Amino acid sequence: MIKYGLDRITELKFRSFQPIIEQRDEQWVDIALRFELEPETEVPEDLIDFSALVICTIDGTIAQIVPHDEGCDCEYQFTVSEKEQITAFILQPAVQEAIRKLGSPF
Incomplete structure (x- = not known):
């Protein structure tokens, strides 16, 4: 995590993710992520x-x-490593399938 205005960086390591996937409109899907961190x-x-x-x-x-x-948005941003971990989760086939199902017409 990087806090705006500070030069101190910490690295979070995620153990698991719990997503809530919702379609915002015909273009965007929002995924609210809760997670468990490594000890x-x-x-x-x-x-x-x-x-x-x-x-x-x-x-x-x-x-x-x-x-x-x-x-709400906060004064932190994710590091490259943290974004890579989140991206790897989102790109898993099961998550990608859930996203595409939301955008598919019935």
């Missing part, structure tokens, strides 16, 4: 309810990965 990893102390929002196109392409605190 040696700690969330910054000033975050109360830490989660992430992943914004994808309806074909599963990631457009943005945003850290949230209490459901």
